[in-house]
Amino acid sequence: MITLMQQTPSMLSRSFVNGLVKSQYVPDNPVDALKLDLTRPIVYVLKTKSMTDLVALQRACKERGLPDPLTPIKVNGVIIPSYVCLDNPAPLFGQVKDKNVFFSEFQQLLRLHKDDKVLDIQLMPVSLFWGRAPGKEGQVPLLSLANSISPSRLRKTIIVGLNRKDNLVRFNKPVSLRFMADQHGSDEKLAQKLIRVAKIHFSRQKLAASGPKLPNRYQLFEQLLRNPEVKKAIQIEIEEHNISAQKAKKRANGYIDEIVSDFSYKFVKNTSNFLGWIWNKIYSGIKVNNAEQVRKLAADGHEIVFMPCHRSHMDYLLISYVIYNEGLIPPHIAAGINLNFFPAGPMFRRGGAFFLRRTFKGNKLYATIFREYLSLLFSKGYSVEFFTEGGRSRTGRLLPPKTGMLNMTLQAMLREQSRPITLVPVYLGYDHVMEVSTYVKELSGANKKKESVFQIFGIAKKLKNYGQAFVNFGEPINLNQYLNKHVENWRDDINMPVEEQPAWLNQTTRELANQVMVNINSAAAVNALTICALILHAAPHKALSREILVKQIDSYLKLLRNNPYSEFSTLPENSAEEILDQAIALKKFTVREDSLGQMLSMSYEQAVLLTFYRNNILHLFALPSLIAAIVTEKAQTSIEEINAKVYQLYPLIQAELFLKYSADELSTCISDTLTEMQEQGIINNCDNVITPVNERLMSLKLLAASIQETLQRYAIVLTVLEHDQVIERTKLEDRSQMIAERLSSLNGVSAPEFFDKKVFAIFINKLQELHYLSDAGTVKADKISPLANVVRGLTTLEVKQTISDVMLSQQSSEV
Template identity: 50%
Template sequence: MSTWQKLSQSLLNLPLSLLVKTRTIPSDPVAELPLDLNRPILYTLPFSSQTDLLTLSAAAKAAGLPDPLDPMVIHGRTFPRYVFVADSPSIFGSNGQIPASSLALFTDLLAAHQADAELDVQLLPASVLWGRKPGTEGESKPILKALNGPEKGFAILAQGRDCLVRLSPTVSLRFMADKYGADDTIANKLARVAKIHFSRQKLAAAGPRLPQRQALFNRLLASKAIEKVVREEAESRDVPLEKVRKEAIDMMEEIAADFSYSLVRHGDRFLSWLWNRLYQGINVSNAQRVRQLAQDGHEIVYVPCHRSHMDYLLLSYVLYQEGMVPPHIAAGINLNFFPAGPIFRRGGAFFIRRSFKGNRLYSTVFREYLGELFAKGYSVEYFSEGGRSRTGRLLAPKTGMLSMTLQAMLRGLNRPVTLVPVYIGYEHVMEVATYAKELRGKRKEKENLSQVLRTLRKLRNFGQGYVNFGEPIPLNQYLNEQVPEWRQDIDPIEPQRPQWLNPVVNSLADKMMTHINDAAATNGLTLCALALLSSRQRALSREELEQQVDCYLQLLQNTPYSPNCTQPSDSVSALVEHAIGMDKFLVERDSLGDIISLDRQQSLLMTYYRNNIIHLFALPSLIAHIVVSHQQLSRAEMHRQIGLLYPFLKAELYLRFDESDLPDAIDILVDELLRQRLILSDDNMLSLNSARIGPLQLLGNTITETLQRYAITLTLLRGEPQLMKSDLEQQSQMMAQRLSRLHGINAPEFFDKSVFSSLVKTLRQQGYLNEENHAVSRPVASLADLLADLVSPEIKLTIQAVMNREDKKEQPPETTNT
């Protein structure tokens, strides 16, 4: 490095240190990319810029990476640790040529690899983004250009606090040298590929240009689909064409987002303050896979679970923090109230009516708007459950938006479309007390300004928040597998609803919900809730509670539910202490130690957090429950019983194991319970371990209420095989309510009608009901007997007593002869 370069860098460092605040993406590049610090790293930058280089230097050192200003020494020869793939622009413009010095460096390094078979330099793409304003359609100035000196100065002054240092997965020069050689042509090609990469990287961070609102409406109004519906509506209603066009424009005004980069940028600062006020931390998992999808040019559709109104803000905030573009969000029309509606709209929300069945004009306008978002490359987010879960479990998906997504693909999109399931979890949901009241019959309060103000007054520390990105579902690939001929139905003008659409949408919805659950996050609060609610008295000593939480953690660590599921790394005692610090449990002290318990009201509220993760423990709980109920049985009998019950659990809780995977999953879990000494094995016979009966019973009790519900329905079906489907669901719900009151079952989902609807649907799918929805006697009797062995005697007696009482009500009164 020349003396002049050193001097200029020294002069630049002071103002940069004062004016620039960088965010490095990913935040832990060594782990997330991943990088090998024992191998040389060559930073590759898109444009020759000392400002960018110094900014990268500060960010690299803060991330524990080698300083790009420090040269590499390879076999006694010194090489720069950075390379630019384009000339520095000037105020007179730039032809974007690859600098001769960069081509020479690539050529020399490739030659060094040919001379040394052990050498492997990691080429690390690094770009410095000064703001992420995407620009507007119709602007002549390209948004992906480099900045000359004066422009860079203004950018630092205006956007220095919003500077993003973006690092990407490395390219192995060893691979390049082995595959392509080391001549000048390969060095040139390497530089050109890097330039394309940086263009995609900037587009992934800033997003496509934003539409001018009126131009967007004009495009939509001119679309063949809307034009046709407007004409037909005018004819059928015998009204002027302009009147229907005006209605269509009013609908567009009601629906369309008005995305504002400046609001998102300033909103990021507000939300940073808000999350610090609300939460002790936001934990993000698997963001790198989404960044890669964005950079590869995928149309991304985020499909998160829906716990709280906070979900809208949290996911957009996390995506912006992770260097991606906040999505356009499908929000319920109930949120379009002043002042929240205009703010949400400028933050990317587009509003959708709860129902538009029969309104052909509205459905066409909405579908065309959604297709426009996809065609222009804007990422989209919608909540497939349709509303917030009041019980903490995933709700059955509403498939309307998913169907419209596939229909948008049938317009002939050029880009691959990928669903990204997202698990969102909290240690405290602000609306949870309201949910409990609504489940007890209170009317849902309409969203309004006063409700927002009441919520803001309650702001306090709510523990941790979690955003886990699940395994993406590439829709093009999914359709190729399910409907190989789907491209034959592509029509860019008339939206199609081919016969295969509904069954494919339904199977895709189940897969999507399963992937959300696969990415669940456990924490100290949810694990403590799971343990305490499994105790008959909702109380455990601290020692028993820690022992049970340790049992859960060992199951999660030794038999991971899925690769995308996350669990805490803290010690058991620290997790329990943190959960107690959330002020949700009663702690009583006596001479023997602490007793941790839940009162009735908190028991009800804590079922919400237990239900967030209950699916992770459904299968091990069922194994434990069967062992406790039978005390001794063979592995083969264990497999048989679980094989009969599992389809119902899978459908209700969106469990991940297919029928072919189930035997191996059972054996792995049984082996783990044996390792923990919760059960014993002798000559392929499984039995309970009386010395560890406490933890085993608590583990088994997790699934108890679910099996009781199944027993209710199967007992009813056995007693009255020709019971109508609707009557079976209604009577099951009524009997569950009765059991809930008599036995103190304080879980709102225990008598949730939708749970019984799911159960009856699965009974039909599994062959327990015939085409008329009447019971198939032998399978129903067999399953009813199995369940009768797994519920307690008092529950069986109560079910029978209630049935007998109902039978007596239906019998005609006796008559006497006179």
């Protein structure tokens, strides 16, 4: 029988923890997040025996609905503790004598499983951190957490006293002892292995929670100046600009000072408290999904590169806040030099920001210093974050990715192979983005406003409930695994001279960047505002009755629940009625009552603003919308024809909206979508011929309308190409933009990006890639005409006539 370690906590311990200690729990809801089975016994595993830790754990378990760690478990007549520890506290002087003092307890747990083949105890590791400051390189602070793996009772008392408001309780996925015993037996070796693995686990958890030690900023300057590549670049600067070594070194120092971060844990901790207050004022909640996979990557020793989409200046603050409150140390963030102004710049810098210019072109010294600094961050083990779009999206849809930072990340990986580098795409969504009205003005031709302290921190005067914010971590991309799959013999280029680049690097970077964007979109969060904006934008006159809108919300959610776009995307759990009420509460629509009930509508101005939110999730419905458009084109359509048209158009839409389905998956996706439409009673399928159900025709047309603006843009470009068999790229974009602008005015298109040249450029690039159009601008008529006919067949007669009329008008003006 195990000797009980359970002790009754003193009244002083309980009073101290319950009255003075402020704890944070990760995950916040461990039962759901870790999928715990509370019908099976749980034994908690702690790093060091500590009554303060046990009382803090007891409080956490009580608040989160977990079994009490101080209540023993009875197993087949044997009383066992509900917790085990790996170490005793270190003595005040000297070292721990017996490092396996609790070995017998692990052995006894395994022996119980040998005697009872049904028993399945869950071993749940729990890490308790009292402060998470990583410490400084070259310093050994007396009370540093980093220097206190198993602190003495005196040191523990001081640490707890100083950090009572900075306690983190980190629950981890439990290990099944039944599985371990069945797979590996229940002898002494397994007990030793469990202890060894647990110690490694706790060590990695500490590193993930606090991060590596921080460099002294002055020493970092010296380290960069001593870097061989930086020294070479300084010498080139001297020779090319005919300046003194002192002046070149001073210039290099200036660049380093401009670039490097000045990370401060104390600042991050204090800012987190302030931001928590801000978020509670601005938003009713922050929904975080898929964070457990990120914690696992950090605990497994991965170098994490966070790659979020960019919606707002709030992104910088939101991501760092979320990562910190998910039990990880915030990353070093690549921020645009436009944000390096007083007082925001120094504050961002202390929060982990390092700054980069929009272009490195023509400045080899700056480029070298930046590249070597980034490589240094990776080599020291700091997580990094950069926005792969480069700047904020003004339209709500993802921008084409910038590849410079990712290219440098790959180069750093080729030079430093000590830890695996994993990219983590991050989807950010908001019920309210404060800059949207500014974005609309910029898309309409207004000059971009220069960032200022009033713009960044102007939220203070706008503090009110803006709904929710959403942070979804997407499917990670392990760079080693990605290169193994896509680049043959890439390891041959490890440690290649810095001035040289592998032949495969640029193309692989572009493909990898595109995959990151696909993974961001695959982690999209559907919420009340985005789904209502999507539906109302599709409605004639941008207005619907409450009854129809509720039915359409329900239909769309069934479409995504029964055919999930991705395991990383999220949907609201509420009913359609509740979702609509949430959207109405945001006061972004016009709501009025008449004798028949409630009507919801958008004015033109409201519709323009809400385009941003619609575009956040447009990609999720792009394929169903395209299928619906094909089905509504005629009275009946064969599945063969639907497949043919989708296969023809999908690559073009995929490039624009970063859709995830491959050509091999497309047929199954089409079939599943048609099956779901049939289940909902929207269409009939008779001998593989699809016909709309008249009673649900409005629902089908609303779905079909979501892809119409995209198809109209395609129709414009293809009509121009049919008319001008040879045309310069610039002229094609200009002409298409002018037609789109006129079409927007005449047909009431409220999307500002409808006539955005960047969107046309994506389509034209894909036409060239698919050989509809040569690089020289020569049209391949035998391919363009069939495509144009398919696209025009899916647009309305009014749209086709408008395009034709504007084309004639342009020709007349040119003559």
